[in-house]
Amino acid sequence: MSTHGTLLLRHQRPFIAFWLARVCTASGFQMLTVAIGWHMYQLTGNVLDLGLVGLVEFLPRVLFMLHTGHVADRYDRRKVAALCQGGQALIALALVLGSSSGEVTRELIFVLAFLLGSARAFEMPATQALLPSLVPAALFPAAVAASASAMQTATIAAPALGGLLFAFGSLWVYAPTALLYGLACALMLGLPPRQEPLRKERASLESLLAGIRYIRSRRDIFGAISLDLFAVLLGGATALLPVFAKDILLTGPWGLGLLRSAPAVGALLMSFWLARFPLERNVGRTMFSAVAVFGVATIAFGLSTSFWFSLAVLVVLGAADMISMVIRGAFVQLQTPDTMRGRVSAVNGLFIGASNQLGEFESGLTAHWFGTVPAVVLGGVGTLLVTGAWIRLFPGLARRDRLQEPEEADATTHPR
Template sequence: MTSQPLLLRHHRPFVAFWFARIFTASAFQMLTVAIGWNLYQLTGNVMDLGWVGLIEFAPRLLFMLHTGHVADRYDRRRVAALCQSLQAMIALILAISSASDHITREMIFILAFVLGAARSFEMPATQALLPSIVPVELFPRAVAAAQAAQQSATIVAPAFGGLLYAFGSVWVYGPSVALYLIAALLMSTLPARQLPLNKGKATLDSLLAGIRFIRSRPDVLGAISLDLFAVLLGGATALLPVFAKDILLTGPWGLGMLRSAPAVGALLMSLWLARFPVERKVGRVMFTAVGLFGVATIAFGLSTSFWFSMAVLVVLGAADMISMVIRASFVQLETPDEMRGRVSAVNGLFIGASNQLGEFESGATAHWLGTVPAVVLGGVGTLVVTGLWIKLFPGLANRDRMVEEHKTL
């Protein structure tokens, strides 16, 4: 079988794509650490951390139908590069504002919305690019390898961002600008699409095609909706600044370590899946992974030890990676190239809801019930959803192979 290193050596476009993912993920993770700590220092209000997640998610909901159409109609390389350049401008504005001591809560909220909009258009274009630059038989491995790149950056960048923040937030925002620009340059070097682009106008029927397609595939619908509700309830990343400062009694460096911990587990699991992809009993494996995610969330909420919290976050990240790789393979391999952008946009909405909207849910619940009860209750909710989805989607739960019916794209 082709291993991950062989994939990287013999597919030059994928190598450029792989490094672009590293730089984009690094820049975003550094921004996340800086914005979260910066905002909590400014206001001391845990609810503001939840609002940032909601504000960043809002563009995905507002522009969902159009982001997919753009990815299917225009050059996906240029769409992705343009979005990364816009994110570089956002980081530059934050750097200048921080250096001049003019950064405010309202400014952070506005820039979070623009950042969310840029990422909303970038995600479907980037996701739809991958199947066109690697052979079908290598696609599940490519998904895992691409995630390994992203998780590698997610491990290093938050900790590095936390260390740099000790010298001032501008030291985090500044390097993010360069990383985004490098990613945009690499993305622009990818080969143009060989298949014709969708040149049709953005009618309501074409915009809704992605939603109809997902509804027609019960396994895909079950997989992405499971991620939506399970991670939405179990997501606790928005509360990491509170855990770091008030419960685990650490500082920006500790916050960076906590944000990196899930990525350590995700990286190790993605490397394993790139070498040994899930080939049998994929439904059972995915549901088990989501259940483990819920258990790890509960353990993290109850922990008062920094190192135990780090350990359960590693487990949480590994479990989430299994679910993500299976879900991503479902979506991309069952979708024709001419509508991958629209389907990826809908999938991106589910991913965004489970992450950014989950951050708002965690912040709001923590505001009402307290930080620890909010996280524990979310983990319990994840377990309940897992059991319910097994009943609602028995075909997915009993699915044996991931791509057994997909010989062509």
């Protein structure tokens, strides 16, 4: 094991607790997402409803974006995250009760999806801003990769497990999900309290908009997170996996779980590599290349009629996405002062949410208009076009060599 990995895993006990909490909450969310998607498709058989679930879950990120970042900067981030995880446990319990009584309806799923999105909207900036305080700055890029591996570790086993358990009944998925969220809540509360003084001023329009202004003033940061927004918004096909599993690849819930897990296999393997060998040079060119590979893999998946080839392509897709995510995540956090990390993370979370949840709505809508396969193929082509356009629009980002230069580190530590 490398020096970076040894320090993270053996000498950073708070980081290990943080990592385990991320595993639990990611596992819970992945199992819940698989179950809700399959449950909805069983109820209505409408691909547009799958997209609407993603849209409803995304809406809270827009509605509460300015407030989520301010909360993360003003209050104890570990308590904010724990409260959100506890709320998600209650949502899972509501599905347990609904499943046991047979009263889960299309409308109930939409309501709970909105509540789930609200809890995740507040949880994401709090957990993202919390990580830099748990490890030394020199280890932060490796910590980002290791933290990302927590989610990928969960999404390898959790979707497949969720799909398998759903074959026995939805209750068998929702109950373990509630337990996982409860454990994540307990682990998060066990982290050391925040050392920096909490912000005491009341929320104002100026403070709420500070994160947006900061990102706009940093062209490379804006280019990195907007690239992810449009590339994954167009290229994502997650919402359509139930359709591919059932109607194109001719498999069942267990096959859907494997399809959901496949990108995480590639992402996990890549995160292990990046934690051992952190990216230090040519980060801009590497990020753009990874996004292009993501687009090509999306096209290949859309054209595939083989279950096993589809799994292999999704593994490649996940590995490419992990490279882009680690570069973007480390770059944004290293360029942002701690007093603003919550608000900047909230804006970044909006971009991530738009690329995922709003992308699910886009996938469902285009599949409704053009058909499932054309929607995915056109999305992959769109990702390639965005990659080329962003290289021209943000040439400094494309030519960027390191995540943080010495003069940038000094400016971040001592912001004006």
